[in-house]
Amino acid sequence: xxxxxxxxxxxxxxxxxxxxxxxxxxxxxxxxxxxxxxxxxxxxxxxxxxxxxxxxxxxxxxxxxxxxxxxxxxxxxxxxxxxxxxxxxxxxxxxxxxxxxxxxxxxxxxxxxxxxxxxxxxxxxxxxxxxxxxxxxxxxxxxxxxxxxxxxxxxxxxxxxxxxxxxxxxxxxxxxxxxxxxxxxxxxxxxxxxxxxxxxxxxxxxxxxxxxxxxxxxxxxxxxxxxxxxxxxxxxxxxxxxxxxxxxxxxxxxxxxxxxxxxxxxxxxxxxxxxxxxxxxxxxxxxxxxxxxxxxxxxxxxxxxxxxxxxxxxxxxx
Ligand SMILES: *[C@@H]1O[C@H](CO)[C@@H](O)[C@H](O)[C@H]1NC(C)=O
Ligand SMILES: *[C@@H]1O[C@H](CO)[C@@H](O)[C@H](O)[C@H]1NC(C)=O
Ligand SMILES: O=C(O)CCC(=O)C(=O)O
Ligand SMILES: [Fe+2]
Numbered sequence: 521x522x523x524x525x526x527x528x529x530x531x532x533x534x535x536x537x538x539x540x541x542x543x544x545x546x547x548x549x550x551x552x553x554x555x556x557x558x559x560x561x562x563x564x565x566x567x568x569x570x571x572x573x574x575x576x577x578x579x580x581x582x583x584x585x586x587x588x589x590x591x592x593x594x595x596x597x598x599x600x601x602x603x604x605x606x607x608x609x610x611x612x613x614x615x616x617x618x619x620x621x622x623x624x625x626x627x628x629x630x631x632x633x634x635x636x637x638x639x640x641x642x643x644x645x646x647x648x649x650x651x652x653x654x655x656x657x658x659x660x661x662x663x664x665x666x667x668x669x670x671x672x673x674x675x676x677x678x679x680x681x682x683x684x685x686x687x688x689x690x691x692x693x694x695x696x697x698x699x700x701x702x703x704x705x706x707x708x709x710x711x712x713x714x715x716x717x718x719x720x721x722x723x724x725x726x727x728x729x730x731x732x733x734x735x736x737x738x739x740x741x742x743x744x745x746x747x748x749x750x751x752x753x754x755x756x757x758x759x760x761x762x763x764x765x766x767x768x769x770x771x772x773x774x775x776x777x778x779x780x781x782x783x784x785x786x787x788x789x790x791x792x793x794x795x796x797x798x799x800x801x802x803x804x805x806x807x808x809x810x811x812x813x814x815x816x817x818x819x820x821x822x823x824x825x826x827x828x829x830x831x832x833x834x835x836x837x838x
């Protein structure tokens with residue numbers, strides 16, 4: 521690239537950058553909120569200046585793509601109340617995809633009653649997959665509910681603190697600041713009764729005793745490869761209506777999710793460099809279904825069918 525062209529592009533990036541900052545602030549996000557809010561699965565929260573600087577350095581350091589940057593800005597504008605630092609860092613550092621994961625994908629691969637052996641060819645494809653009714657016979661399918669988790673955390677020493685400190689709490693659009701907050705709401709709100717504020721949250725279970733007690737209610741998904749590694753952390757997502765806002769995950773493996781209660785709509789959008797050749801897809805998962813998405817390359821958002829309470833557990837595998 522010629523030097524003149526490069527200077528010109530840097531100027532344009534700077535302009536985009538300034539615009540992005542003012543967009544975020546204009547949309548009502550205070551600096552303190554920007555600092556407190558995070559999405560994706562990295563517990564690290566940077567302040568605005570830090571992520572701006574980091575992005576700048578990464579993009580310029582990589583000999584950036586202006587197109588990609590504009591796409592990121594475009595995505596971010598549509599997303600309120602999210603600090604995009606994780607996407608930015610992830611977007612800036614992840615390798616540019618060859619779009620194989622989304623090419624010709626119009627819907628998820630739907631599987632029924634799949635054996636471990638037959639699943640082998642799908643396991644690491646990064647293609648979205650739904651295994652219908654995979655977990656209908658899990659004890660967790662019957663026993664997990666709001667009260668189960670409230671009791672589990674109330675009764676386990678250090679449970680709440682583990683989420684505050686290291687396991688991560690995701691409040692999405694709801695006004696909770698901690699898991700303790702969520703699990704002590706009144707019963708009208710638990711049941712999303714009229715006049716109460718709708719809510720949707722997620723959190724990591726990385727406390728060893730909590731994880732051990734949860735895992736008494738479900739095995740490793742039967743179709744995953746025998747030798748695949750599952751980390752010592754599982755997520756719970758629960759609540760109503762809006763679900764998770766569009767984001768990419770800053771994680772190192774693929775993921776599986778068990779939909780235990782409620783029907784959840786997923787929206788998957790290809791990463792910016794694949795947007796012109798791949799499609800955005802939406803699909804529904806129902807209680808008992810497994811869903812597998814490469815959430816590192818598919819932007820994903822969820823919503824829950826009106827009037828239904830959704831409960832899912834999720835882990836990585838690789
Ligand atoms: C599922 O697959 C197993 C083994 O392939 C078979 O024995 C069983 O009948 C199947 N069940 C259903 C509901 O199709
Ligand atoms: C949760 O499940 C337990 C055990 O199955 C049941 O007794 C309880 O009523 C359920 N609570 C809610 C809020 O659904
Ligand atoms: O299940 C949800 O609502 C969001 C899940 C999610 O963000 C993820 O699977 O990475
Ligand atoms: Fe995610």
